């Protein structure tokens with residue numbers, strides 16, 4: 234048997250609905266026989282009547298409604314049709330969910346699922362990675378699962394956490410990643426994972442860029458270069474301990490992310506390593522992000538817009554020469 | 556001679572029935588609110604309040620009716636000018652003075668101020684500034700109650716005519732009707748959003764006409780008439796509780812203060828001040844009490860004194876309390892403390 238990243242997300246939601254009557258799913262086209270634009274909730278409306286609800290195209294009100302329900306003790310899971318459209322809900326997420334516990338002492342246990350990241354032909358408005366925006370604001374946990382196993386366990390954990398969780402699931406990984414079975418254990422939330430060990434260079438990445446980073450590490454291994462690849466798993470909180478320990482072993486750091494370059498998760502990792510571990514570095518840390526333009530539609534342009542194994546390899550070689 | 560005659564007439568006059576069964580109770584909340592807010596204004600002028608002071612002068616009748624008919628288990632989402640409603644709903648005065656005066660012991664603990672306060676666990680939602688945002692949040696609380704199998708509850712959310720023009724308000728109203736939750740939205744058109752008058756706020760004939768477009772039942776209201784406020788808002792709450800579609804009440808008043816106390820409201824025209832909706836609802840209610848001889852003058856004086864005493868007590872208590880201290884503050888925005896981010900720590 235094999236299970237995809239997308240199926241893991243569906244299975245996690247089925248388990249959550251089964252195990253916890255406070256859970257309901259709220260979003261555009263998630264209900265009925267349809268089961269969502271990507272089928273992440275397929276069959277759930279039938280299996281759990283009245284708990285998987287279609288909504289109007291009202292991202293602000295969808296999240297607002299989820300916040301109100303969470304304050305009253307429910308555990309809503311919101312599906313944004315695409316991460317990009319969560320911009321309409323920024324106010325409720327950042328200013329309402331993110332501030333509520335601090336202001337009132339009452340936490341807001343909502344989980345907002347963001348189908349994120351680029352795929353061929355998706356263009357400027359169906360390709361964005363928004364983790365850096367959410368991580369910038371206080372009060373939000375930001376998860377970026379890169380494996381089938383994490384997609385499953387982290388979603389279950391997201392719903393259990395009393396604070397709001399932004400769960401960034403990558404659309405490219407939906408069908409590309411497969412595992413033999415679903416796990417029943419995982420690393421704790423907030424702990425990064427060493428996906429591949431190495432002593433020459435540390436690559437820190439997350440979400441779909443883990444695929445590119447691991448492919449780059451394979452390529453470099455053929456040249457006898459041993460790259461350590463760290464999967465952040467959550468960009469907030471950031472597991473600085475695991476990253477610093479790795480840089481202490483390798484002396485070199487490359488951060489790879491799919492979101493836009495200005496600020497963001499990769500910048501944060503580098504800022505943190507240089508301020509806390511400057512003495513560990515043998516070369517200036519580097520990063521690769523998407524280009525600072527909107528995300529292009531055409532595959533020729535798109536594949537050059539985001540980091541890929543080829544330019545990760547080039548950047549790594551350059552870093553290793555220093 | 557004339558004076559004596561008048562006095563005789565007055566003392567002979569029988570007590571009439573009030574315009575509404577809860578008229579006097581509501582009037583006392585209005586009186587308490589006016590007294591409290593006048594005091595807050597003088598503290599602000601004396602430099603004793605940091606940040607702003609936003610009062611509901613002229614809107615107490617609408618607001619009190621919003622809080623008065625809600626019961627245990629109901630949800631209230633008040634906004635900037637809803638002190639009367641908050642008090643009638645059960646918010647203790649000490650919450651107000653603690654928040655305005657920045658006591659560490661208040662519900663917001665110095666983390667938020669003035670009208671940005673609430674007790675979500677006691678069903679008084681803590682408004683965020685962003686207008687329109689509270690509508691869908693109220694819908695969510697009601698949806699949760701339905702999920703949990705609770706019965707007989709309603710939610711009431713307040714909004715100004717300015718806030719009605721946000722996208723968030725529109726989304727919230729629509730989703731309320733889609734979910735058919737027992738919601739009452741009370742919109743107070745006080746004819747200004749900060750300095751902007753109605754003609755630059757909206758172009759429809761009457762805001763209440765929007766009710767039908769949303770799938771709400773809509774009612775207009777003279778917000779200067781306490782009896783009417785109690786009737787119309789009380790009935791809307793009753794209808795929502797009975798399972799009718801969501802209810803929209805649009806009340807007409809004039810804001811009888813600046814937007815906040817920093818604002819002299821010099822842009823409010825003389826012409827608008829002459830309009831019927833510019834009457835002071837508190838004065839109108841008091842006139843009704845006197846005209847109908849609902850209580851005698853001594854009782855009114857007693858009520859006034861009692862309001863002053865309550866306000867002074869709440870202010871004195873909050874003034875004695877400790878302010879928050881930065882080095883003792885718990886600088887963590889997560890309830891899951893173990894998930895706090897430490898990336899900025901060196």
Ligand SMILES: Cc1ncc(C[n+]2csc(CCOP(=O)(O)OP(=O)(O)O)c2C)c(N)n1
Pocket residue numbers: 635636684685686714715716717718719721745747748749810814
């Ligand atoms: C979305 C949003 N934009 C701007 C503001 C700033 N602001 C606060 S109150 C206010 C005027 C509100 O007018 P109205 O809704 O009519 O309420 P009123 O003050 O008249 O009671 C404005 C512009 C805000 N709080 N929220």
Ligand SMILES: [Mg+2]
Pocket residue numbers: 715716717743744745746747748749
């Ligand atoms: Mg107004």
